[in-house]
Amino acid sequence: MDFSTVDSALTGTRFMTSAQARVMYDFVVEHRLARVLELGFAHGKSSCYLAAAVEEVDPERGHVTTIDRTDAERRDPNIWELGRRTGLSERITPVMAHTSFTWEMMKLLREDPTPRFDLVYIDGGHTWDTTGFAFHLADRLLVPGGWMVLDDLDWTLGGSDSMREKTWVKRLSPEERDSGQVRLVFELLMQGGGYEQCHEVGKWGFGRKPAGPVTPVVGSTARVPRVALPPTHAPRRPRDLRDLVRRTVPVEVRRSVLRVAPEWAHRLYRRGADRTGATH
Numbered sequence: 001m002d003f004s005t006v007d008s009a010l011t012g013t014r015f016m017t018s019a020q021a022r023v024m025y026d027f028v029v030e031h032r033l034a035r036v037l038e039l040g041f042a043h044g045k046s047s048c049y050l051a052a053a054v055e056e057v058d059p060e061r062g063h064v065t066t067i068d069r070t071d072a073e074r075r076d077p078n079i080w081e082l083g084r085r086t087g088l089s090e091r092i093t094p095v096m097a098h099t100s101f102t103w104e105m106m107k108l109l110r111e112d113p114t115p116r117f118d119l120v121y122i123d124g125g126h127t128w129d130t131t132g133f134a135f136h137l138a139d140r141l142l143v144p145g146g147w148m149v150l151d152d153l154d155w156t157l158g159g160s161d162s163m164r165e166k167t168w169v170k171r172l173s174p175e176e177r178d179s180g181q182v183r184l185v186f187e188l189l190m191q192g193g194g195y196e197q198c199h200e201v202g203k204w205g206f207g208r209k210p211a212g213p214v215t216p217v218v219g220s221t222a223r224v225p226r227v228a229l230p231p232t233h234a235p236r237r238p239r240d241l242r243d244l245v246r247r248t249v250p251v252e253v254r255r256s257v258l259r260v261a262p263e264w265a266h267r268l269y270r271r272g273a274d275r276t277g278a279t280h
């Protein structure tokens with residue numbers, strides 16, 4: 001299915017933006033990646049973009065297996081509705097996890113340990129424990145020469161509105177709270193594990209599983225090529241910015257910056273929200 005057809009069926013649904021989807025769609029088509037495993041589908045928006053792309057690559061075998069928790073069924077719209085809306089249901093197999101995709105990946109390995117995915121896209125969890133373990137499981141399921149993509153390299157628990165007030169997050173050390181844990185997976189496990197052609201596009205980290213034996217790379221914090229995507233999200237909400245000012249501006253000038261920041265941030269946020277239709 002061509003990009004604009006699937007894109008127009010998905011407008012108004014949260015998560016993957018059109019700009020991101022365009023990058024992912026083109027990547028899948030360019031590298032001829034027909035069998036995709038996705039971790040974290042939410043409404044199934046990204047799953048539909050991926051399904052449209054794999055259909056272009058291989059109308060016979062193109063398929064997306066995607067895993068989220070059982071409560072994703074209650075989302076409005078849910079993945080089944082988006083599948084119907086785009087006409088791509090047949091290309092998508094949603095797997096519902098009681099607790100975590102890592103458990104369902106155990107079952108995939110137990111059923112058949114043969115590497116069988118050309119692309120694994122990890123967009124859920126975002127912690128060292130979950131994403132790091134998912135990375136290793138995904139690596140076992142990925143064909144040699146296949147690609148892995150990690151979303152939200154710089155997302156932090158402390159910077160997240162929905163996470164920072166949770167009791168378990170408050171109990172973390174500042175380092176655990178404020179580190180981009182997905183980036184640690186990208187640098188230490190993906191680059192450090194010998195993945196090739198590692199690069200960043202927007203908030204995604206890409207890497208290619210080597211076709212031959214791997215030599216681990218020591219101290220893999222080497223800089224990788226980065227491509228910035230044009231901004232597609234509304235700027236941060238005023239509350240986020242006040243928080244940012246508190247964390248980053250020297251104490252002597254913080255008061256005066258804070259005096260103007262909320263008004264300025266509010267105007268910026270409204271302007272961005274109007275432009276993008278963002279509601280978060």
Ligand SMILES: C[S@@+](CC[C@H](N)C(=O)[O-])C[C@H]1O[C@@H](n2cnc3c(N)ncnc32)[C@H](O)[C@@H]1O
Pocket residue numbers: 014015016039040041042043044045046047067068069072097099100101102123124125126130
């Ligand atoms: C950012 S959303 C995914 C958005 C989707 N990929 C898109 O772009 O349209 C992240 C999803 O990951 C799921 N998730 C997070 N941790 C998970 C885990 N350990 N096991 C299964 N699903 C998980 C959440 O339920 C949520 O729906």
